[in-house]
Amino acid sequence: xxxxxxxxxxxxxxxxxxxxxxxxxxxxxxxxxxxxxxxxxxxxxxxxxxxxxxxxxxxxxxxxxxxxxxxxxxxxxxxxxxxxxxxxxxxxxxxxxxxxxxxxxxxxxxxxxxxxxxxxxxxxxxxxxxxxxxxxxxxxx
Amino acid sequence: xxxxxxxxxxxxxxxxxxxxxxxxxxxxxxxxxxxxxxxxxxxxxxxxxxxxxxxxxxxxxxxxxxxxxxxxxxxxxxxxxxxxxxxxxxx
Amino acid sequence: xxxxxxxxxxxxxxxxxxxxxxxxxxxxxxxxxxxxxxxxxxxxxxxxxxxxxxxxxxxxxxxxxxxxxxxxxxxxxxxxxxxxxxxxxxxxxxxxxxxxxxxxxxxxxxxxxxxxxxxxxxxxxxxxxxxxxx
Numbered sequence: 041x042x043x044x045x046x047x048x049x050x051x052x053x054x055x056x057x058x059x060x061x062x063x064x065x066x067x068x069x070x071x072x073x074x075x076x077x078x079x080x081x082x083x084x085x086x087x088x089x090x091x092x093x094x095x096x097x098x099x100x101x102x103x104x105x106x107x108x109x110x111x112x113x114x115x116x117x118x119x120x121x122x123x124x125x126x127x128x129x130x131x132x133x134x135x136x137x138x139x140x141x142x143x144x145x146x147x148x149x150x151x152x153x154x155x156x157x158x159x160x161x162x163x164x165x166x167x168x169x170x171x172x173x174x175x176x177x178x179x180x181x
Numbered sequence: 182x183x184x185x186x187x188x189x190x191x192x193x194x195x196x197x198x199x200x201x202x203x204x205x206x207x208x209x210x211x212x213x214x215x216x217x218x219x220x221x222x223x224x225x226x227x228x229x230x231x232x233x234x235x236x237x238x239x240x241x242x243x244x245x246x247x248x249x250x251x252x253x254x255x256x257x258x259x260x261x262x263x264x265x266x267x268x269x270x271x272x
Numbered sequence: 273x274x275x276x277x278x279x280x281x282x283x284x285x286x287x288x289x290x291x292x293x294x295x296x297x298x299x300x301x302x303x304x305x306x307x308x309x310x311x312x313x314x315x316x317x318x319x320x321x322x323x324x325x326x327x328x329x330x331x332x333x334x335x336x337x338x339x340x341x342x343x344x345x346x347x348x349x350x351x352x353x354x355x356x357x358x359x360x361x362x363x364x365x366x367x368x369x370x371x372x373x374x375x376x377x378x379x380x381x382x383x384x385x386x387x388x389x390x391x392x393x394x395x396x397x398x399x400x401x402x403x404x405x406x
Binding site: 183184187188191195198199200202203205207208209210211213215216219220223224227228234235236237240241245248249252255256258259262263266267 | 276279280282283284285286287290293294297298301302326327328329330331332336337338339340347348350351352353354355358359362363365366367369370373374376377
Binding site for chain 1: 228230231232233234235237238239241242243246247249250253254256257259260263264267
């Protein structure tokens with residue numbers, strides 16, 4: 041696509057869309073949203089970039105290797121956060137019972153492991169969207 | 182022809198479901214079977230149990246964390262299946 | 273009869289869910305275009321979300337997010353169906369992606385995404401005894 045307006049608008053909006061996605065991920069325990077919505081917003085920003093600037097520029101920005109690493113990192117990070125409970129002498133994926141400091145409700149760090157798990161799941165969902173889109177588009181052209 | 186048969190069958194099933202709607206508990210009332218002790222426990226204890234204001238997040242990530250752990254595996258499996266179907270060179 | 277109609281009208285969100293479910297089922301049953309079938313399945317999933325969220329609603333309740341400001345009796349709606357539907361949305365995304373990939377593969381093999389056309393081509397190939405076509 042060679043539309044000047046589309047290209048400039050997407051290039052202008054991309055950092056703000058990514059920032060908003062990260063905001064939704066990090067404030068998932070305080071406000072509406074969470075890991076899945078934030079991850080999908082983050083992924084859709086990159087998908088819009090690939091749609092407007094072409095798939096080559098898009099995969100240059102976020103390569104296949106990077107999405108593979110992020111996906112594996114998200115799943116493994118979730119398991120590692122579950123193991124925190126085991127290492128502290130409690131059950132798998134235990135949050136409060138394992139003695140993790142819960143923080144003050146309403147502040148950014150509150151809810152113990154919730155914000156860390158949300159970060160992993162959000163990154164994984166975003167990279168999953170990009171990977172599915174890239175796989176379907178590569179076959180097309 | 183098959184379109185008409187499908188429409189007729191759908192109208193029959195829809196009529197039964199329409200009558201079932203009348204038997205459902207009243208919409209929006211606070212004492213339906215959905216609002217049982219589980220929901221009351223989540224609403225009252227979510228803040229002290231997890232420290233998160235958003236109860237949906239505390240259910241998804243804390244109370245039912247195993248569910249979300251396997252849910253990420255569902256996404257992983259869908260990617261693997263898409264690659265299996267679409268990968269070049271496998272004919 | 274009037275009593276029945278009144279009870280049905282009081283449960284109006286379920287009527288919308290039923291209508292969406294009927295539209296989705298009709299689309300899946302009557303269209304032979306595979307893409308339209310996928311769209312129908314997505315509409316049916318949407319009706320399920322609507323039904324669950326409506327079942328968990330309380331009249332006058334607010335979204336299940338505690339705010340530290342307002343004191344007193346605040347009625348929160350049931351957060352459990354919303355959390356369950358989050359799982360449903362993710363599964364729906366996965367199913368849609370996989371079915372789109374399968375449709376693309378079918379298009380590559382047969383040159384069409386019409387189910388009846390694919391059926392006809394398969395029958396012809398079988399009648400000709402051409403076994404090297406996969």
